[in-house]
Amino acid sequence: MSDNAGRMLLEVRGVTKDYRLGKTSIHALRGIDLSVEAGDFVSVVGPSGCGKTTLLNIIGCIDKPSSGKIFLDGLDVSTFDDNGEADTRLARIGFIFQSFNLVGVLDVRENIEFPLILAKVPKAERARRVDRLIELVELGEFVRHKPDELSGGQRQRVAIARALVNRPSLVIADEPTANLDSATSTTIMEAMKALNEEEKVTFIFSTHNELIERYAKRILLIRDGIIIGEEFPGEKNPGERRRGEWSRGSAPGGDSGPHAGGGAP
Amino acid sequence: MILRLALLSAIKHWRRSLVVAGAVAVACAVMIAIGSLLNGITGSFYDSVIPNSGHVRIEDARTADSLNPLDLELLLPNAAGLVAKIEALGDRRIVDVEPILGFGALLVEDRDVTTLQGGQDPRNLAMRGMGVSPDTRFADNVRFAMKEGSFLPGGRGIALSERAARLVGAKLGTGLLVLVQDRNGEPWYERLVVTGLFATESADFDESTFYIAEETAASMLDAAGMAREVRLLLADRNDAEAVARELAPLTGGGGGGGTTLRIQTWQTINASIFAILLFVKILLGIIMALFAIVSGTIIANSSLMSVMERIREYGTMRAIGLRARSLERLILLEGLMLGALGAALGVGIGFIVIAYLSRGGIDLGGIMESLGLSRYNRPRGDFWWFAFCTLASVVVSLAATAKAARSVGSMGVAESLATSS
Ligand SMILES: Nc1ncnc2c1ncn2[C@@H]1O[C@H](COP(=O)(O)OP(=O)(O)O)[C@@H](O)[C@H]1O
Ligand SMILES: [Mg+2]
Numbered sequence: 043m044s045d046n047a048g049r050m051l052l053e054v055r056g057v058t059k060d061y062r063l064g065k066t067s068i069h070a071l072r073g074i075d076l077s078v079e080a081g082d083f084v085s086v087v088g089p090s091g092c093g094k095t096t097l098l099n100i101i102g103c104i105d106k107p108s109s110g111k112i113f114l115d116g117l118d119v120s121t122f123d124d125n126g127e128a129d130t131r132l133a134r135i136g137f138i139f140q141s142f143n144l145v146g147v148l149d150v151r152e153n154i155e156f157p158l159i160l161a162k163v164p165k166a167e168r169a170r171r172v173d174r175l176i177e178l179v180e181l182g183e184f185v186r187h188k189p190d191e192l193s194g195g196q197r198q199r200v201a202i203a204r205a206l207v208n209r210p211s212l213v214i215a216d217e218p219t220a221n222l223d224s225a226t227s228t229t230i231m232e233a234m235k236a237l238n239e240e241e242k243v244t245f246i247f248s249t250h251n252e253l254i255e256r257y258a259k260r261i262l263l264i265r266d267g268i269i270i271g272e273e274f275p276g277e278k279n280p281g282e283r284r285r286g287e288w289s290r291g292s293a294p295g296g297d298s299g300p301h302a303g304g305g306a307p
Numbered sequence: 308m309i310l311r312l313a314l315l316s317a318i319k320h321w322r323r324s325l326v327v328a329g330a331v332a333v334a335c336a337v338m339i340a341i342g343s344l345l346n347g348i349t350g351s352f353y354d355s356v357i358p359n360s361g362h363v364r365i366e367d368a369r370t371a372d373s374l375n376p377l378d379l380e381l382l383l384p385n386a387a388g389l390v391a392k393i394e395a396l397g398d399r400r401i402v403d404v405e406p407i408l409g410f411g412a413l414l415v416e417d418r419d420v421t422t423l424q425g426g427q428d429p430r431n432l433a434m435r436g437m438g439v440s441p442d443t444r445f446a447d448n449v450r451f452a453m454k455e456g457s458f459l460p461g462g463r464g465i466a467l468s469e470r471a472a473r474l475v476g477a478k479l480g481t482g483l484l485v486l487v488q489d490r491n492g493e494p495w496y497e498r499l500v501v502t503g504l505f506a507t508e509s510a511d512f513d514e515s516t517f518y519i520a521e522e523t524a525a526s527m528l529d530a531a532g533m534a535r536e537v538r539l540l541l542a543d544r545n546d547a548e549a550v551a552r553e554l555a556p557l558t559g560g561g562g563g564g565g566t567t568l569r570i571q572t573w574q575t576i577n578a579s580i581f582a583i584l585l586f587v588k589i590l591l592g593i594i595m596a597l598f599a600i601v602s603g604t605i606i607a608n609s610s611l612m613s614v615m616e617r618i619r620e621y622g623t624m625r626a627i628g629l630r631a632r633s634l635e636r637l638i639l640l641e642g643l644m645l646g647a648l649g650a651a652l653g654v655g656i657g658f659i660v661i662a663y664l665s666r667g668g669i670d671l672g673g674i675m676e677s678l679g680l681s682r683y684n685r686p687r688g689d690f691w692w693f694a695f696c697t698l699a700s701v702v703v704s705l706a707a708t709a710k711a712a713r714s715v716g717s718m719g720v721a722e723s724l725a726t727s728s
Contacts, residue, residue, distance in 0.1 A: 143724070
């Protein structure tokens with residue numbers, strides 16, 4: 043929905059995240075640097091536990107980094123207080139979750155409308171925007187249904203509509219297809235791709251599914267809290283080269299690549 | 308929609324909502340019932356005991372230490388003069404001033420000795436006689452409890468309880484012998500006609516007290532112009548102490564004969580009843596507090612549990628942009644609704660309980676009777692007490708919910724989202 047594609051939307055600078063568990067601490071992120079332009083469609087890929095959710099939560103202002111800075115639309119959001127973060131999420135970020143996370147007692151229409159009410163958008167404008175999104179995600183006949191009366195795919199389309207309704211700068215989707223069968227996953231990814239191409243919505247999504255990651259314009263390979271490579275599925279050769287590098291590094295018994303072994307000095 | 312969201316959430320989690328609203332309702336109903344019971348006890352006290360005993364009473368100072376409260380030595384020698392002096396003040400706060408002449412007497416069955424079988428004595432009963440003006444403003448408990456006849460229509464009548472009348476074989480219109488010892492120690496009797504039969508709610512009182520005209524009593528006791536006490540009825544009972552203070556100079560020589568007088572107010576007269584009432588109040592207060600604590604804990608726990616079940620939903624709302632404070636307000640709103648619902652239910656239940664109990668009254672037994680109160684207590688609903696209980700229930704429910712709201716509001720968003728539910 044932002045039409046100034048190419049503008050720098052997100053900059054992540056030296057972000058680390060440590061979780062303390064008793065005396066030991068887990069280094070979930072070990073220094074992430076990353077830039078995303080408006081209109082991009084980025085996939086964060088890596089095995090379970092590599093830090094995808096942690097990274098997306100920090101980018102989405104629902105978690106704070108242990109160190110480093112996040113600039114969203116040029117604002118240093120890492121300095122914001124709780125209310126500032128909440129307002130940033132409301133105005134600038136849309137979330138799509140693995141398990142849909144719709145509000146169970148509200149129907150489809152109300153779920154989509156919810157962020158607009160938080161943003162105090164006037165009633166007529168709310169109706170207009172919700173109508174358009176319902177049309178966009180093709181849920182016209184289900185507006186009065188409650189989430190538990192919908193299929194997984196339908197629920198995720200409600201979540202997509204909800205994520206987009208406040209016209210965010212950035213939509214974050216943490217494993218959006220992990221709870222869906224492959225056919226439904228495909229339609230959800232097609233829908234997101236269409237929104238990216240037609241509505242210029244910027245997406246960052248995570249996955250550990252190779253079929254799904256191919257929908258991205260740009261793939262970030264993460265392992266043990268570090269970005270170890272980047273692929274551009276549109277450009278054949280460079281992507282191949284980087285993927286190979288990652289595979290080598292993670293191969294058991296292989297020579298230790300630059301990022302292999304989380305505890306390397 | 309926030310309101311609708313709170314409402315729908317409460318309905319969806321109806322089991323917990325029911326527990327919360329139920330706990331509020333029970334606590335509210337118990338508070339209402341107990342409060343109304345207390346109100347009934349104090350109310351009947353103010354309604355009956357005070358009008359009977361008067362708001363201010365002047366008596367011989369030695370009465371307090373006397374072993375025999377009906378000792379004729381303790382009569383006020385110039386009660387009539389004292390009454391006249393008080394009346395001459397023209398004080399608007401004083402509604403009525405009356406001399407009351409209490410004395411010990413033996414009621415004896417009035418029967419022709421010739422009809423008695425050999426060796427059989429006429430039936431008799433030792434009682435306390437009260438000499439009062441036939442149009443007295445006191446003795447409400449008797450005047451409003453007449454079963455037959457009327458209180459003291461004439462100068463030579465006697466009013467006694469149906470119970471006492473049965474014991475001495477008297478009926479309305481029949482004669483009855485009243486036997487006394489006068490101030491000189493001489494026995495004296497008078498044949499009086501039963502003009503009224505009453506039945507108060509206190510058996511103790513019924514078996515111990517009869518009424519005759521003050522004039523008759525004075526002539527029998529050779530105590531013209533004297534009285535055991537002078538009673539004042541005030542327009543407002545709260546003036547009692549002020550009036551008592553202002554009467555103090557009058558009583559200096561007023562009693563005459565060098566007797567020291569003592570002026571008592573309804574508070575000091577009924578000090579022992581107040582002490583018992585205070586004890587009852589404290590006891591009931593503790594019971595109420597316990598109920599409030601127990602139901603507060605139940606509300607706090609079940610709202611904490613229902614909130615914990617929804618952590619992820621709340622995390623989602625916050626991820627979408629709901630501020631922590633607004634989330635807390637949303638949770639409080641739900642608590643408020645349940646509190647209000649529970650309070651409404653509680654008021655309804657309380658109302659029914661009071662209505663049911665006040666039909667028959669609760670038998671509180673002899674303690675109440677010994678205080679001169681009816682043993683049957685009828686709870687009395689009071690608008691302000693209902694309002695207070697309603698408010699208190701809602702406040703307790705809100706306070707208990709606040710804890711749950713706080714714990715969710717202070718949790719991190721990422722943490723809430725990661726919570727499985
Ligand atoms: N709240 C937490 N407390 C402690 N460790 C955590 C917490 N969240 C994540 N981690 C750890 O951080 C690492 C990265 O987790 P996560 O970002 O969820 O990975 P992914 O989403 O790629 O599976 C994992 O080792 C995980 O165990
Ligand atoms: Mg994850």
